[in-house]
Amino acid sequence: MKLFKCQHCGQLLYFENTLCERCGHALGFDASTLNLLTLETQGDGIFTDVARPHDHYRYCGNAQHEACNWLLPVADGNTFCAACKLNRTIPNLNIPDHAQRWRKVEIAKHRLVYTLLQMGLAITSKTEDEQAGLAFDFLADLHPEQKVMMGHEEGLITINISEADEAKRIRTREKLGEAYRTLLGHFRHEVGHYYWDRLIRDDAQKLTAFRQWFGDESMDYGEALNIYYQNGAPSNWSDNFVSAYASAHPWEDWAETWAHYMHIMDTVETAHAFGMRIDPAAAANRDKLSAEYATDPLLIDDFKDLMDMWLPLTMAVNSLNRSMGQPDLYPFVIAPPVIEKMSFIHRVCKANQQNPHWQTATV
Ligand SMILES: [Zn+2]
Ligand SMILES: [Zn+2]
Ligand SMILES: [Zn+2]
Incomplete structure (x- = not known):
């Protein structure tokens, strides 16, 4: 995720914040620009953006339950964000x-x-x-x-x-x-199933490419899951799959791989937002374990370049977590066939960008 800051005082903010802890201004997320706005109340539940005072907003209907901090333009007729x-x-x-x-x-x-x-x-x-x-x-x-x-x-x-x-x-x-x-x-897993229906199911060319990496999904789904729950995954599952469950059926493989793809895109985006750089001087294979997160991952065309950034990041954050007695942040090893599957997902997603916020968004 990208970094947000208070437009009034410059304080760094979390995506979930509803108030700036430093200056007390109300905050709300504007989905049309993917930005957390700093707000000035105008009364009657109407707010203006301190950076663009002519824009008027109100909170989503779920804000009253402390379940949402997203905004709607006042002119929007919907209750929910x-x-x-x-x-x-x-x-x-x-x-x-x-x-x-x-x-x-x-x-x-x-x-x-x-x-x-x-x-x-x-x-x-x-x-x-x-x-x-x-x-x-x-x-x-x-x-x-x-x-x-x-x-x-x-x-x-x-x-x-x-x-x-x-x-x-x-x-x-x-x-x-x-x-x-x-x-x-x-x-992320369940929405992967949804986007398989949207992006792959009805497109013969994509379906052929999908089967090349994930296998033939026309095999009986219920039967495949029964077999998986009875016998478990094959002992060498990690050679081909991102998780044991991914071996149950090509649809589950897609959903599991999709979820990991989203984990990676979000985490690298965060590393990029923080300007992270990893350079373990002590490592013998220092070049393989070094990376700079200078580019927004969504702008990277070749997923393999992203994987070169992912390995150093997981080594570093897993080590940080262990320093705190926590389990590894990313307790998985990604085998080469899984990288091919994720590369396919990356290409499919890039080809289906409807509304590329990253091209216009300003931080
Ligand atoms: Zn502030
Ligand atoms: Zn909402
Ligand atoms: Zn599933």
Whole structure:
């Protein structure tokens, strides 16, 4: 993610901030410029941007629940912002646990939508296009025997809000033997299925290229998952797949690889925003482990150049995490076939940029 700063006092800000901690100005995110704006209140819920005082905004309808800090122009007739208009079902907010979990779900969802906008991919809500649009159901288990299944079906993504409960999520991660499990990871995986439908499914040429890297997705999906859950992944899965689960079926391989592609694009964008440079003088293979993050990753054409930046970054941040007694930030090794798959995703995404914010956005 890029870096944001207060337009009044220059303080660096997080994407989720609603107030500048230094000068107290209200903040709101403008999805049309991908910028966090510093606001001056005009009363009646109307705000102006201190940098462009003629622009008038109000907060998204979910701001009243402390679940969103995105803005809408006053003239916009919608109640919800570009990220929240995708919500079809939210949990019962009268249950305090559910409200709290939903807020965590929203943090991950807003980061997902930010990166999709930054990548320039079309985001259409099901309220605008029932057939090809995207929608979210954020649901809670009502009975222990009736678990909400997470997944994607024809543009509808279901997230079980119990995944926002850290203790529960860690138990599930350990039970499934996963190296990584986060809400943001769930969103990136499920939206990968959605964009497969949009960008690959109905394009014969892309489908042929997809099969070259990911295999034939026409094999029985339910049967493939049954086999995976019965026998697990092949012992050499890491030679070809980014995760064990990716070996279950070409669709899951695509969604897992897509999620990692988004992890990489977002993390390198952050390294770029911070002007990071890695140069481990002690390393024997110093040239392979050195990198400068001088270029916005979205402007890099060849994904392999991005991978040359990714390895030094993961070595450095994994080492930083270990210094704090934390698990590795990126506990994965990317094999050459996975790089080819990600290169394919990078090419597909670049070819489908609808609204390339990065070409016009000013920081
Ligand atoms: Zn400030
Ligand atoms: Zn919103
Ligand atoms: Zn999946």
